[in-house]
Amino acid sequence: MLELLVAHLAMVLLAPALVSWLGRRAFLVLALAPASAAAYALAWSSRVADGHGPTQHLEWVPGLDLSLTFRLDSLSWLMLLLVGGVGALVLVYCSAYFSASAQGLRRFSATFVGFAGAMVGLVTADDMLLLFVFWELTTVASYVLIGHYAERKASRRAAMQAIVLTTAGGLAMLAGVVVLGTAAGTYRLSEVVAHPPPGTAVTVAIVCILAGAVTKSALVPFHFWLPAAMAAPTPVSAYLHAAAMVKAGVYLVARFAPGYSGLLAWQVVVLVLGCGTLLLGGYRALRQHDLKLVLAFGTVSQLGLIIVLVGLGTRSAALAGLAMVGAHAMFKAALFLVTGVVDAATGTRDLRRLTGVGRRMPLTATAGGLAVASMIGLPPFAGYVAKEAGLESLVHGDGPAWVDAAVLTAVAAGSVLTVAYGLRFFWGAFASKAPRPEATVALESGTAAVEPLIDPSRLHSQSPFLTVPPLVLGVLGLATALVPHLGEHLLQPYAETYPTGEPGHLALWGGFGPVLAITVTVLALGALAWWQRARVEGLQLRWSARWRVPEADAVYRRTMRRLDDSAADVTSVTQRGSLPFYLGVILVVLVALPGMVVILGTSWPVSVRWWNQPVQGLAVLAIVISSILAARARRRLKAVFLAGIAGYGNALLFLLHGAPDLALTQVLVETVTLVVMVLVLRRLPPYFSNRPLARSRWTRLSIGVASGLAVMAFALAAPHARTAAPVSDQFAEGASTYGGGKNVVNVTLVDIRAWDTMGEISVLLVAATGVASLVFIRRRTGKVLRARDAVPAVDGGAPGVWSGGTVDDASAALRRRGTEPGAHDRMRAWLPAGGTLAPQRRSVVFEVVTRLLFHSMVVFALFLLFSGHNGPGGGFAAGLVVGIALTVRYLAGGRYELGEAAPVSPGVLLGSGLFLSVGVGLVALLAGGDALQSVILEWHVPLLGEVHLVTSLFFDVGVFLVVVGLVLDILRSLGAEVDRQIDADARAMLESQGALDDEGRLRERADVPADVRGEGTRRAGT
Amino acid sequence: MSGAQHAVEMTPNAVLVLAIGVLVATGVYLMLERSLTRVLIGFILLGNGVNLLLLVAGGAAGGAPIVGETPVGKMSDPLVQALILTAIVITLGLTAFILAMAYRSWQLHGHDEVQDDVEDRRIARLAARNEPSFEDADAEESGETLDDTAATVRDETDEEAAE
DSSP states (O other), X not given: OXXXXXXXXXXXXXXXXXXXXXXXXXXXXXXXXXXXXXXXXXXXXXXXXXXXXXXXXXXXXXXXXXXXXXXXXXXXXXXHHHHHHHHHHHHHHHHXXXXXXXXXXXXXXXXXXXXXXXXXXXXXXXXXXHHHHHHHHHXXXXXXXXXXXXXXXXHHHHHHHHHHHHHXXXXXXXXXXXXXXXXXXXXXXXXXXXXXXXSXXXXXXXXXXXXXXXHHTTOTTSTTHHHHXXXXXXXXXXXXXXXXXXXHHHHHHHHHHHHHTTSHXXXXXXXXXXXXXXXXXXXXXXXXXXXXXXXXXXXXXXXXXXXXXXXXXXXXXXHXXXXXXXXXXXXXXXXXXXXXXXXXXXXXXXXXXXXXXHHHOHHHHHHHHHHHHHHHTOTTSXXXXXXXXXXXXXXXXXXXXXXXXXXXXXXXXXXXXXXXXXXXXHHHHHOOOOOOOHHHHHHHHSSSOOOOOOOGGGOOOOOHHHHHHHHHHHHHHHHHHHOHHHHHHHHHHHHTTSSBSOOOOOOSOOOSSHHHHHHHHHHHHHHHHHHTHHHHHHHHHHHHHHHOOOOHHHHHHHHHHHHHHHHHHXXXXXXXXXXXXXXXXXXXXXIIIIIHHHHHHOOOOSOOBSOSSHHHHHHHHHHHHHHHHHHHOOBHHHXXXXXXXXXHHHHHHHHHHTOXXXXXXXXXXXXXXXXXXXXXXXXXXXXXXXXXXXXXXXXXXXXXXXXXXXXXXXXXXXXXXXXXXXXXXXXXXXXXXXXXXXXXXXXXXXIITHHHHHHHHHHHHHHHHHHHHHHOOSOOOSOOOOGXXXXXXXXXXXXXXXXXXXXXXXXXXXXGTTTSTTHHHHSOOSSTTGGGBOGGGOOHXXXXXXXXXXXXHXXXXXXXXXXXXXXXXXXXXXXXXXXXXXXXXXXXXXXXXXXXXXXXXXHHHHHXXXXXXXHHHHHHHHXXXXXXXXXXXXXXXXXXXXXXXXXXXXXHHHHHXXXXXXXXXHIIIIIIIHHHXXXXXXXXXXXXXXXXXXXXXXXXXXTSOHHHHHHHHSOOOX | OOHHHHHHHTOOBHHHHXXXXXXXXXXXXXXXXXXXXXXXXXXXXXXXXXXXXXXXXXXXXXXXXXBTTBOGGGBOOHHHHHHHHHHHHHHHHHHHHHHHHHHHHHHHHSSOXXXXXXXXXXXXXXXXXXXXXXXXXXXXXXXXXXXXXXXXXXXXXXXXXXX
């Protein structure tokens, strides 16, 4: 059975290509997949009937008790045969049904075959969770197929309704499956049914599972999605909504009935809903004018009947139910296919308009006639055999007498309705009708305009691909009925697993008795109801007008409306859209719950000392003052610098606590942060906007103080609360033995907790990419700006970076030397791209210092990188030092200088860094160790002496590259790109004010306000 | 390290706890503001406070955790140091990202303030009036009967057959 699933999956994957290649003829190839399922079932027939069906078992997720377990017993065999056989015939039919130019056939074909595959899995799975997986797959495929004409609102609404209802049922079913599986201790379907666990929980679980079956098989009160689903293409209606998917609910009921049909809840649900559906569906079918709707309500009705039979719990009813499943699949699929043929030929499905079709299309009419005969239970057809067996089992029922009588009455009444709508369908589709006056039509139908009858003379014979599949199904309905003992032999094994009742029989002639009387009465009454169809329709209209029973569909729509409303109400209460509000709630919860627990429930330390060393007191004093001032500051830069001081204070505390690595990193990060902040804040207004909201400030202050106190309580309690020895006690020893380093913190980062570091550098990469994508609005090329690419600010050729878009002022003339084109040949520049900077922005001292410092800093960084394994340092610190060196170059020489200093795209650094770190992990894995395990290599090299190399060094190099890439990306985005935007803005402003002459030089004109000119030459702020 | 040693060394350091409290309080105060720059500064202060908290939670001060420099028993806890080091560098990435957001916000709106979510406000306004906040075809009562709908729905069938 696994092979069948693989075959279907392969066809799903091939389907789009096949349709592209072969057009609609591809359906003939695709039919092979379900045909193989039918052939498989046929090949196993005799062995399954003897109880020797195949089983397959494959572990899937052992930890979750999930396994791919399949088995083929008589029930699965029947379903597999139907799913495969009808599927193949419908696919053959598709190859001629759809127009060659029809849209979306690729998606349609793949989904259709995928659905068939899911159905195969569903009916053969022997694991409840696996069954659920296939169950939901059929739901999703059905959603796509119903909504095939996605541009039509009716299709979308029908598809949405179907998926909402069936998924709701499916979720209930999942809950039931889990409860049942837990109670039984196994998810194996056959075991759960063979040994039903006792208890109330199991009853609830069974009701939940029945909810899944009820929604899937469109039982009252969820029946309405099925008629609406007729918006799907007719082959889909024929397969999913007649033969296959809606039978999944029947299958589920039949599957669980042997173990659980004795439960009172089961009997109530199955019998009440089944009988109700049987009657309601038949009743509604009698007033439909669309052939597909007649069939759809007929299907609803028949599903009710089948559920009653297979769910009743007696062996004879079960046998009749299984026979009915087969008979119904054959005649209902055939009828839908016939409807499709008529629809395609005439252009309508309105039975008031169709006339003379039977005479012009005899083959189609024959197929339809055979199927209708089976449906209404005429002898000698399959439907008759099944219904006779069903009536027989009910007449000789062994339940409470009144229940049997009620069910028998309902089934008989339902059969009368079936006869009536069956005849109505056949008459409507194929009979020749006399034209009637408009007025009568309008009166009878209750709707205003009905289009006139079609002209039958335009019809001609149909493609055999269209007519043969329904004919095959119709003939099969006759053929199987002629050998009833064969059907009994094949289906009896499953019926015998039911707990109660005598075994039933399938026969063409049951002898004289009450059953025969019932059958004759049913046929007579049904024919009478059809004969008086106009009265029946009129009666229905009057009744529905008088009682005003709300339509199930309208109730559903109203429920969805209420759901939307309550969702909006909940959203408006919980999702206020205010960031401070959200943060405030989180913090208040932090104080109120964990904070209170700490304060009330901890034993406090006996003694407290002020400090370990008095210097700590000084550092804390600096932190306290600067952070309070930062919170009060109204000026952005002031706040930034004060926060920086607090950061440096932290670094000092780290150092005093015995954490030199932290101190080093904190100092470096604080420095980079300051520079980056200044780079951005030059663009923002210098002051925070004034928001004199005194009350909200007090609220914020109190939340802040409360949070601070809660965290202080935690800080006091935490060290004292330790009960176990710290895990890091073994780190020091491990560092030297397998980490190969002396700096325990560094070894922790690159070896012991290397996975965490890997996650962190991935976050850095994402942050860097985020920064770049927020700032580079136009596009981000891989191009690195070099000195030779420098664009002059003005046409005169003067360098432009930070010039404000104008030529330099007179006072900068001295510094212009060396910036003229060709100047590089004549004199030596301190920095390669120094000449690209606007002269008034250059500082020779800064350039010289940069020139002297840059390489020393890079060398220092390399020292930190390589010595970091044994002393303070490592990839993070080294990367930050290189970052600061690049920052210095950028500040001294402008954006082109940055390209000269690091002529590489930050993306390359970030990517290769992460790649290197991952690669080290993989190499260790390939070498047979754990991922990211270190290997220590030692060898003797002449001149250098002992070389001690640990592979985690390469991991650290990866970290180093990522950090350099991060800083470089920040400088390129928040530095260089923002510079460019400033220059462009300033130039645009000057142009718009007419302050530039034709050559782009600043005009000395009286009418240009002085501040505009000044603005241009200052760094353009706002 | 023996248990007794732990008890002695677990005496809290009052100034560190004070620094933690002030950093967290000022950080939270700033984070509840609407200006992104202040939120960011608040986050940095809060981050510093939490880093100190981790350090204190790790135990008493000691020597640098470098084998050979400090005897194993006298080292400060290296695990919390690795955690804090990671946190410091992540804060740098976060700082850059929030600054880029502030810059972008300034470019688009001329300020860097976090406004209330317009969509959330719209939903709340409509919910107060009990009006639908989005078009839900599934909840519409079209008033059409199934027959009306069925008459409009036809498949793309073979044209030849229809002739």
